Amino acid sequence: MSQYLISHWGWYPPLVYTLMAMLAASLVLLVIAGGSVVFIWMERKVAGRIQDRLGPTRVGGKFGWLQTIADGIKLLSKEDLRPEGADAMLFRIAPYVAFCASYGSFIALPFATGWVGLDINVAVFFVVAVLGLEVFGVILAGYASASKWSLFGAMREAAQVISYEVPLGLCIVIPVMIAGTMDLTKIGNLQSGWFTNWYLFHDPFTFITFFVYYTCALASVNRAPFDLAEAESELVAGFHTEYSGLRWSFFFMAEYGSMFLVSALGSILFLGGWNGPVPVAAWIFGEHASQLSGFAFVLANVLGLMAFILKAVLGVTVMMWIRWTLPRLRIDQVITTCWKYCTPIAAVMFVGVISWQLMGLPNGGDVLPHHEQGSRRLPGSLRERPFETGDALPSANSVGFESEHGEQERGQVDG
Amino acid sequence: MFDLLSQPVGLTHYLIVGAVMFVAGAVCMATKRNALGVLMGIELVLNGANLNFVAFGSNFLERNPAYQLGLDGQIISLFVIVLAAAEAAVALAIVLNFYNNHSTVDVDRADELKG
Amino acid sequence: MGNRNGGRWMGEINGHTVLFLFFGILTCLFSLAVVFSANVVRMAFYLILALAATSGLHFLAGADFVGTMQLVLYVGGTLVLLVFGVMLTAQNPFISLRTAGGDWIVAALVGGILLVILVPVAFQIGLPPQDAGDIEGLTQREAVASSEPVSVPTATRIGLGLLGVPGDDVSGYLLPFEIISIHLLVVLVGAAYLARAKRKVVVRQESQNIAGS
CATH class of the missing domain: 1.20.5 (Single alpha-helices involved in coiled-coils or other helix-helix interfaces)
Structure with missing residues (x-):
């Protein structure tokens, strides 16, 4: 599109690139802001229903659609308070740090084939990395507030997040290993076809891994039952005790943004991403969306986008369900869950998946005959089949060739 | 100004940024009395060096294969990052021990072995 | 990036260069801020920003894996540990251990000498040798200019x-x-x-x- 503007309309290239970047950025911002508006409303409705109440009913029609907007207006008009002893600069900047980390990790998250802010080769890794920076916002907020409650909340958050990055990383490595690439677009497209191609059903180990991933993701975005950083029964409101108004709402936007993000990441890694359970688009158009072009591509991608958002929202809903069902853990229980349960389980699953692959046992994709881009074909990865004894180690030339091959395929996907 | 914007980025640009980081880290190590401040200086120094490794290895900045470090530079910088993490863990443990014994993190107070 | 048919209003703006300048200046500024800040928590914050900007520089140099490693391990791991240490060892909320004037002078002297050595070396190394300039008919400068910052798979x-x-x-x-x-x-x-x-x-x-x- 930017090429079109430059070549056909003769626009000034740097201007065009800047405009395109701003367009992409505002689309992502829309996803976060709009998403959190919907999620906050949804959370209140879900909480209400679980507790046998109605939730918001007044503002904007029968279901209280506009409740979050009304709350937002209220928050905007609130006074921006700052405690007397606070470190002014850090106190002001902390909510933005949290929000920017949550926002930044959306850059590399593909929403459908080729619909991604920045198509980088190590997308999985990048998303997790940037999401991990959100903890700084919380730590700085806790520290700069000059309040004991905030400091305790921040300390807990720091300990918790450092711990949970280990099992989370292990769980993420497993689908990456099966796919042979860290490119999220490729990982998603490898799971196209029937739902048996999803990595959730790849083998029994990946099935368990998904639930470990989900637990760790819950902990890493600070949701109940792991929301020790804002445990209101012990710490007033934890790290955001001293915040009010718009800055407070930034923390919430960051939280709901990262909830959506980890669910979306989980759905790409394990639940087939934008591929529906049944290859509907492939039946209609004859090809998978990544092979199509023009209007059919857009239409197939829109279908995929809907499937993707549905899966991610489902993940967020389950998070809400868990929040209003389970009681909060103690901090020592949280750390125990991480180091004594999640990490060993993830490690065992990792070894299990490796052995499953090496022994060449049947995958979920082998169950049904429809096998379009099934997991045995590994574009861009090194090996087409498990190593067998007597195989020579791959040489330098084959490595170079494979990476070039991967490049070409990426070009196709983008086009 | 526009001249600077229009000319391509070369190795020199990266080396200068690396040098500034390195010097900032060295000065930080020399001037800070807080043990954690010294640690931060070390991190800056390591990152300055790391940036140089990446720059030397990059084939964007240096297209002539005769002068490229290739991916070796990136692997070395990975090693540096891992070692820096290890170093920070040990240093932090030492600082915490020091704090437990002296209830301060002022490195000038660690003078018990002075003859 | 922007050097195909731009250059109508001003000199050809190189997108890569603009991004580099952005991240490079951020890196330098925050590195210096670490030095000149007296409050240890603020130092940690500036260090985080400096290292995050450095990872941006790594991305611009085509080292996407190293850049992400920098974000995961350095910024997300090591620095959280460091901030944790700061919080554990802080006696009063905002400790600052002042540096004596003499220390500043010595440090500035040493730093100045280092910089005076390093910057000319950077200029010397960065410039291509005159005789080895040609690869496949392109001079080296042009070769660099035509390289768009697309990520080559390195992982x-x-x-x-x-x-x-x-x-x-x-x-x-x-x-x-x-x-x-x-x-x-x-x-x-x-x-x-x-x-x-x-x-x-x-x-x-x-x-x-x-x-x-």
Whole structure:
């Protein structure tokens, strides 16, 4: 599109690139802001229903659609308070740090084939990395507030997040290993076809891994039952005790943004991403969306986008369900869950998946005959089949060739 | 100004940024009395060096294969990052021990072995 | 990036260069801010920003895997640890240990000398040698200019290099990789031991007191 503007309309290239970047950025911002508006409303409705109440009913029609907007207006008009002893600069900047980390990790998250802010080769890794920076916002907020409650909340958050990055990383490595690439677009497209191609059903180990991933993701975005950083029964409101108004709402936007993000990441890694359970688009158009072009591509991608958002929202809903069902853990229980349960389980699953692959046992994709881009074909990865004894180690030339091959395929996907 | 914007980025640009980081880290190590401040200086120094490794290895900045470090530079910088993490863990443990014994993190107070 | 048919209103703006300048200036500014800040928490914050900007520079140099590693390990791991340490050792909320004037002068002198050595070296090394300028009909400067900052997949080759499979532009690093793994394990155990040692003594004293009373 930017090429079109430059070549056909003769626009000034740097201007065009800047405009395109701003367009992409505002689309992502829309996803976060709009998403959190919907999620906050949804959370209140879900909480209400679980507790046998109605939730918001007044503002904007029968279901209280506009409740979050009304709350937002209220928050905007609130006074921006700052405690007397606070470190002014850090106190002001902390909510933005949290929000920017949550926002930044959306850059590399593909929403459908080729619909991604920045198509980088190590997308999985990048998303997790940037999401991990959100903890700084919380730590700085806790520290700069000059309040004991905030400091305790921040300390807990720091300990918790450092711990949970280990099992989370292990769980993420497993689908990456099966796919042979860290490119999220490729990982998603490898799971196209029937739902048996999803990595959730790849083998029994990946099935368990998904639930470990989900637990760790819950902990890493600070949701109940792991929301020790804002445990209101012990710490007033934890790290955001001293915040009010718009800055407070930034923390919430960051939280709901990262909830959506980890669910979306989980759905790409394990639940087939934008591929529906049944290859509907492939039946209609004859090809998978990544092979199509023009209007059919857009239409197939829109279908995929809907499937993707549905899966991610489902993940967020389950998070809400868990929040209003389970009681909060103690901090020592949280750390125990991480180091004594999640990490060993993830490690065992990792070894299990490796052995499953090496022994060449049947995958979920082998169950049904429809096998379009099934997991045995590994574009861009090194090996087409498990190593067998007597195989020579791959040489330098084959490595170079494979990476070039991967490049070409990426070009196709983008086009 | 526009001249600077229009000319391509070369190795020199990266080396200068690396040098500034390195010097900032060295000065930080020399001037800070807080043990954690010294640690931060070390991190800056390591990152300055790391940036140089990446720059030397990059084939964007240096297209002539005769002068490229290739991916070796990136692997070395990975090693540096891992070692820096290890170093920070040990240093932090030492600082915490020091704090437990002296209830301060002022490195000038660690003078018990002075003859 | 912007050098195809731009250049109508001003000199051709190179998008890569603009991004580099953005991240490079951020890196330098925040590195200096670390030095000149007296509050240790703010120092940590500036350090975070400086290192995050450095990872941006890594991305611009085409080292996407290293840039992400920098974000995961350095910014997300090491610095959280550092901030944790700051919070554990802070006596009053905003400690600042002032540096004496003499120290500043000596440090500025040493830093100035270092900079005076390093910057000319940077200019000397960065410029291509005059005689070796041509590759495939392009002069080196043009070759650099035409390189768009697209990410070349490096992760596979780096991973193979770490497993000891030499590629065309990477040597095998199996032994260093193993050494570092063992080193990391030793460090983890050692750090845990160091950090726990004091607490054990306290517990023993308390139990003795309880036994005595």
